[in-house]
Amino acid sequence: MNKFNKIFRFQEYSVLLYRLLLAYVFYFIVRVLFFIYNYSLLKVNSIGEFFELAYYGLAFDTAAILYANSLFIVLSIIPIWYNTSKGYQKFLTYVYFTLNLIAFATNFIDFIYYKYIFSRTTVAVYSVLENETNKANMFFRFLVSYWHVYLAFVVCAFAWIYLYKKVKVKEQVPSSKVKYFSFSAIGFVIAGLLVVGGIRGDFKKSTRPINMIDANRHVKQPQHADIVLNTPFSIIRTINQTSFKKINLVDSTLVNQYFKPKKQYANFPESRPNIVLFITESYGREYLGSFNKDMNIPNYKGYTPFIDSLAQHSLIYTNAYANGRKSIHGMSSVLSGIPSFKDAFTSSPYPKQKIQSIVSILNELGYDTSFFHGAPNGSMGFLGFSNILGFDHYYGKTEFNNDDEFDGSWGIWDEPFFHFMKETLDKKKAPFFSTIFTVSSHEPYTVPEKYKDKFPAGDIAIHKCVGYTDYAFKKFFEEAKKMPWYNNTIFIITADHGNLKYYDEYKKVLNRDAVPILIFKPNSDLVGVHKELAQQIDIYPTIMDLIGYKQPFRSWGRSLVGDYEIKPFVISYNSGGYQLQMGNYICNFDGKNITGYYDIKDKGLEHNLIDKKTPEMEKVGEACKAFVQDYMEKIIDQKLDKPW
Numbered sequence: 001m002n003k004f005n006k007i008f009r010f011q012e013y014s015v016l017l018y019r020l021l022l023a024y025v026f027y028f029i030v031r032v033l034f035f036i037y038n039y040s041l042l043k044v045n046s047i048g049e050f051f052e053l054a055y056y057g058l059a060f061d062t063a064a065i066l067y068a069n070s071l072f073i074v075l076s077i078i079p080i081w082y083n084t085s086k087g088y089q090k091f092l093t094y095v096y097f098t099l100n101l102i103a104f105a106t107n108f109i110d111f112i113y114y115k116y117i118f119s120r121t122t123v124a125v126y127s128v129l130e131n132e133t134n135k136a137n138m139f140f141r142f143l144v145s146y147w148h149v150y151l152a153f154v155v156c157a158f159a160w161i162y163l164y165k166k167v168k169v170k171e172q173v174p175s176s177k178v179k180y181f182s183f184s185a186i187g188f189v190i191a192g193l194l195v196v197g198g199i200r201g202d203f204k205k206s207t208r209p210i211n212m213i214d215a216n217r218h219v220k221q222p223q224h225a226d227i228v229l230n231t232p233f234s235i236i237r238t239i240n241q242t243s244f245k246k247i248n249l250v251d252s253t254l255v256n257q258y259f260k261p262k263k264q265y266a267n268f269p270e271s272r273p274n275i276v277l278f279i280t281e282s283y284g285r286e287y288l289g290s291f292n293k294d295m296n297i298p299n300y301k302g303y304t305p306f307i308d309s310l311a312q313h314s315l316i317y318t319n320a321y322a323n324g325r326k327s328i329h330g331m332s333s334v335l336s337g338i339p340s341f342k343d344a345f346t347s348s349p350y351p352k353q354k355i356q357s358i359v360s361i362l363n364e365l366g367y368d369t370s371f372f373h374g375a376p377n378g379s380m381g382f383l384g385f386s387n388i389l390g391f392d393h394y395y396g397k398t399e400f401n402n403d404d405e406f407d408g409s410w411g412i413w414d415e416p417f418f419h420f421m422k423e424t425l426d427k428k429k430a431p432f433f434s435t436i437f438t439v440s441s442h443e444p445y446t447v448p449e450k451y452k453d454k455f456p457a458g459d460i461a462i463h464k465c466v467g468y469t470d471y472a473f474k475k476f477f478e479e480a481k482k483m484p485w486y487n488n489t490i491f492i493i494t495a496d497h498g499n500l501k502y503y504d505e506y507k508k509v510l511n512r513d514a515v516p517i518l519i520f521k522p523n524s525d526l527v528g529v530h531k532e533l534a535q536q537i538d539i540y541p542t543i544m545d546l547i548g549y550k551q552p553f554r555s556w557g558r559s560l561v562g563d564y565e566i567k568p569f570v571i572s573y574n575s576g577g578y579q580l581q582m583g584n585y586i587c588n589f590d591g592k593n594i595t596g597y598y599d600i601k602d603k604g605l606e607h608n609l610i611d612k613k614t615p616e617m618e619k620v621g622e623a624c625k626a627f628v629q630d631y632m633e634k635i636i637d638q639k640l641d642k643p644w
Helices: 002-008 009-038 045-075 086-119 125-129 134-143 149-165 177-200 212-216 222-228 231-239 253-258 305-311 329-336 358-364 377-390 414-426 462-480 538-544 614-638
Strands: 274-280 316-319 366-374 393-395 433-439 488-497 516-522 528-530 569-574 575-583 585-589 593-599
Touching: 002 593, 009 086, 009 149, 045 086, 045 177, 045 212, 045 222, 045 231, 045 329, 045 569, 086 149, 086 231, 125 222, 212 222, 212 231, 253 488, 274 329, 305 462, 305 516, 329 358, 329 366, 329 377, 329 488, 329 538, 358 433, 366 377, 366 414, 377 393, 393 414, 414 433, 414 462, 488 538, 516 538, 538 614, 569 614, 575 614, 585 614, 593 614
Parallel strands: 274 433, 274 488, 316 528, 366 393, 366 433
Antiparallel strands: 316 516, 488 516, 569 575, 575 585, 585 593
């Protein structure tokens, strides 16, 4: 029997199987931990439902595990007679844990990062990190802030190593090398087929390998796809992949019917006011009391007393949303009206083209255009994209030139950087357009030491930071209103995206993207509360309308102050699908098919009405397809430089 085993290598195959099964065990453990860390966002109703999702996740775990272990499997079964030796087995151990622990570690990223992007991390995260100059500082800060995540990884890693060593391969020398190599070759081919099938997700020649979008086949709520998935699979599947692909699902004339992307307004007389645009880091709509008066949230508290007071003299849009999940998404959406979906436009192969935007048009009109960001110059990719858009000036941490005001993590504290912007604007010749991207309302959720007890701690860590940034706004406006340029300036306040959620209403899938939009012009009639749908990409055409720009220009959004031909809508991307809110309904589109219709009030996408679809629902689905189709075509064909 021992001789038979040496030839057929049953011992080696069984140990290999055991080692691969260990990976499944720890992928299940990390899925449980991912759920525990994010349970309030994932909304699983029972243990049975979780196990059902985990079962569907086995296919994605298999692909990730086999990707990570392909080399290890080859080295384990390659037909060389000395591979049971202690030295070779020790070598295999190093290969196994080097590959597996690197892949496994990526799962732990989403214990925390998921709270900010509401999806599994993909390779796109590296396009964000590559622009950061303080990676080492960030790593050690995260190590301190999220020590429990690192500890969980270390505990899992040691447990995995311990269990691995419990089962060992005994050293054997084959009695017949011819038979050994012959049967090994057969085993090698069979193993190869199994690995290919496991990575693809099945053995059918007619189907493509499973991808992230396939996780949505098994779920009723879009966020559950993130339980089915795992992070290494999401990263591996997006390497050298782009979601920017043309589709042809509807007649192109429908684009004009629903969105009229060639805009031309005559609602306001021509004027040249200054424009100051605040893109406020992580300032979700949840935190602003003036934007939540009609939300009927029990025991609601806001943390922005100054902005709430300013809102009484402003146009505010209390049903507005971001068109992306990351800071750079907000920049492209707000300034150029280009949303980001599965992949950021700015990290795609296509941003380096001529783009008509707020910046380009105001440059043509003789405005001085400037971008302020208190982080190290180039951080977040803002410097690169601001150059593409054509800003005249970029002011970062370098130009501020005082590291005493550095927050130790991201950039200059908001209050002194707001003051720096105000002093810089004081020296500019009107008209000017200035955008500031703030930094302080961000993880690790600290405020300057002198203000440590000034702002309410609130219920979650970000609340005190929201209070601090609101105070920075207060100080800015107090100083700015003393200046001659103030009264002829339009101020717009919005956010790049949301952040930590406290109230259940804002944990709903679509409301995670809820942001404020506020337009203020001193001593003007731009006052009122608007409850219709609005979004970041509407800011660009709104500015063009307000200044009385009479020429045609390119925009998928609509003017919030004078465009009554286009039905208000919001488009976003969550958990593997596009969501379009329009009229009475929301549709979910996976890039090929409409997979769900929901009542406009069902922001959690909990009750799919696709089996009861009506003509109005189908029109919403048709509009969603038309938007995505036109978006892909215009970006890929580089038609962003002019009206269509």
